[in-house]
Amino acid sequence: DTAVSQTPKYLVTQMGNDKSIKCEQNLGHDTMYWYKQDSKKFLKIMFSYNNKELIINETVPNRFSPKSPDKAHLNLHINSLELGDSAVYFCASSQDGTGDQPQHFGDGTRLSIL
Amino acid sequence: KQEVTQIPAALSVPEGENLVLNCSFTDSAIYNLQWFRQDPGKGLTSLLLIQSSQREQTSGRLNASLDKSSGRSTLYIAASQPGDSATYLCAVRGGNKLVFGAGTILRVKS
Numbered sequence: 001d002t003a004v005s006q007t008p009k010y011l012v013t014q015m016g017n018d019k020s021i022k023c024e025q026n027l028g029h030d031t032m033y034w035y036k037q038d039s040k041k042f043l044k045i046m047f048s049y050n051n052k053e054l055i056i057n058e059t060v061p062n063r064f065s066p067k068s069p070d071k072a073h074l075n076l077h078i079n080s081l082e083l084g085d086s087a088v089y090f091c092a093s094s095q096d097g098t099g100d101q102p103q104h105f106g107d108g109t110r111l112s113i114l
Numbered sequence: 115k116q117e118v119t120q121i122p123a124a125l126s127v128p129e130g131e132n133l134v135l136n137c138s139f140t141d142s143a144i145y146n147l148q149w150f151r152q153d154p155g156k157g158l159t160s161l162l163l164i165q166s167s168q169r170e171q172t173s174g175r176l177n178a179s180l181d182k183s184s185g186r187s188t189l190y191i192a193a194s195q196p197g198d199s200a201t202y203l204c205a206v207r208g209g210n211k212l213v214f215g216a217g218t219i220l221r222v223k224s
Contacts, residue, residue, distance in 0.1 A: 042214065048210070090157055099146060100165070105150075108157055
């Protein structure tokens with residue numbers, strides 16, 4: 001009965017490849033997020049969707065494309081992977097986008113680029 | 115641009131001690147502040163959320179305070195236990211996104 005689940009947990013791939021990370025939440029939340037945690041452990045917001053609509057799009061290369069088929073899913077596709085993309089990517093959700101409710105996080109996807 | 119700093123970066127204490135983790139932020143125009151716990155290889159678990167109009171929140175052995183005007187928050191952990199060992203992250207919400215600090219790595223020795 002995992003609340004926010006991400007797949008895969010680990011992803012090792014070569015530079016230049018295209019990969020996707022999937023996220024699903026069963027909390028009935030309206031808002032979902034993607035964060036990137038770099039080697040220095042800083043967590044930074046990448047994208048946020050509210051009811052399938054994009055509401056936050058930080059300064060992220062356009063090689064990163066989020067897709068929300070429904071409000072329970074937010075997937076992240078990355079084209080032409082680069083060495084600097086190596087990080088842990090976290091998906092999160094919250095009741096709504098107001099920020100008054102806590103965010104619930106998945107366990108992360110550890111992406112390593114060779 | 116909001117910046118969040120957490121001090122100390124790492125802390126090691128014997129079991130049973132009371133301890134304080136500090137968080138400071140540069141822009142006091144925030145909606146709320148949230149404390150998270152991150153265990154190795156895991157995601158973040160929300161511990162406490164303090165709205166900008168509140169001064170503190172308590173949950174069990176945890177107490178978080180917020181002084182918005184001075185840009186500071188503290189997380190107080192009473193009677194620490196080895197199971198409290200984790201990284202503790204502070205995040206402030208201004209606008210529509212959370213800005214995180216780098217975290218404090220806590221180790222409680224038995």
